[in-house]
Amino acid sequence: MNKKIIIRTLEKIAVYMEIKGENPFKVSAFRKAAQALELDQRSLDEIENVTKLKGIGKGTGEVIADLIATGKSSVLEELQEEVPKGLIPLLKLPGMGGKKIAKLYKELGIDSAEALKQACLDHEIQKLPGFGPKSEDKILKELTDFESKPGRHPIWKTEEAVKFVEEILGAIEGISEFSVAGSYRRTKETSKDLDFIIATSDPKTVKEKLLAALPVQETIASGDTKVSVTVEFQDMIDIDFRLVAPEEFITALHHFTGSKDHNVRMRQLAKSQNKKISEYGVEQPDGSIATFTSEADFYAHFGMPFIPPSVREDGREIDRLEELPNLVALEDITADMHMHTTWSDGAHSLPEMVEAVRSKGYSYMAITDHSQYLKVANGLTPERLLQQNAEIRELNKKYSDFDILSGTEMDILPDGSLDFDDEVLGQLDFVIASIHSSFQQPRDQIMERILTAMKNPLVDMIAHPTGRIVGQRDGYDPDVEQLLDWAKEYGKIVELNASPYRLDLAVEYLEMAQEKGVPVAINTDAHAAEQLEVMAIGVKHAQKAWLKKDNVVNTWPLERLRAFIKK
């Protein structure tokens, strides 16, 4: 029995129970059991007794035993007989929960999206107690929108929307402080919507000005402290604004940064100290409300170190506080080892890029323009590469406190060969190998290509190892575990490409790399000087995988890197 199947089954049971109108705590018990299983790193065989896990007891334990023994769950099968299948997707409609769906089924016999739509058109819905004309209109609208609305937005899209909103907020008088919150602040690679916290003592005026300044397509909710709108900025995107008093800003920011699981853990912790956390402050045992001037103070109030937003995810971060000081941070970064200049497809010249990197306070860098195969990117022939190499060596003489590594981002060709021969590669300081073509090849062939690069002792790093674009394409689907095993065997670095388009490797693979002891380089792959800034995003993405400073090669001094790549 596959662990994933058990997790899905428990979640499915929760969904059916929700529609059946079961006790909400019972429903959440099944969700918690699924989560307990998911968060446990061990495989099913390695877990001796599942009921020993916190959150799994007699009832959920029996479901799991049933699944292992028979491959099926009698609990789920019974639920499926009682609850029509067509009701399940209705839970995804905004504003629809188990209770409303159950009522529609019981009172009107509605058992599918089609039946629901017809009932709206026949004006049957508004006759039900608890429903009215507005509910009917809303359901009909949500049913129509359901197909067309985009799901989650990739970070490279939300990034621009965030900047746009920040500009608007910065120009509104009466706002003392504001910040983006939510999954974007936690550097999740995709977000369902955007959240902003606004501190003001005049919420009414600020709200009016804000709504006037935004390209609002639809107002979802508009209360005294909370405004939810759909805004048309490139795509349609939902944005929540919370307006709070200035002294409440930090607790509100923490609350709406989440994650939900992180907040639950924090509230439980507060409760054990006879305190109560809400977005407005921390209620003390004597009833007074404490507020804070920084999130660090907020955590310190509970005797905890500051927990960066990037690691506030499944709640387990609260159990890993002693690891926080070793997490890689932006201040630890000493180098950027993947970037392009006007020699290939970059926007800035070699000296311009060098100056830009130096001004970031790093101590070394690598210039890695594309290789000849990539004609669309003006890839360098061996002649041009060696000419650039000479120029870099000359430029290096200018700096006593800074080193420029002469490198290349060399293509691994579709036929599995490398774009430069060893004689050329041997003259370089840092060699990156990348796949930019023939993504559709079968996995075996892709892996063969990667293996060629791995086996070449002159190759130092594999860049953007899966070729994915966040929210847009999956890449060339390598067997990442195998890739990492090879990297370990052949002493290669794997890249965390910090571009928000890529964030490649993804978090789960970075965790795997660290576990296997494969060093990671966080690189910007900058094609222009301003793109060097994405290092900050890359570092936060690395934090999500709990990468330690020592595992990240571009926190190392140059000598240690040289020793590792044997150059």
Added chain:
DNA sequence: GCCGTTTTCGGCCCGACTGTTTTCAGTCG
């Protein structure tokens, strides 16, 4: 359904907004 070094029963994170009511249930994050 799960949990317990104040508990084997009585809680389970907490508050806002909407649409329906005429004081509140349902949903959401």
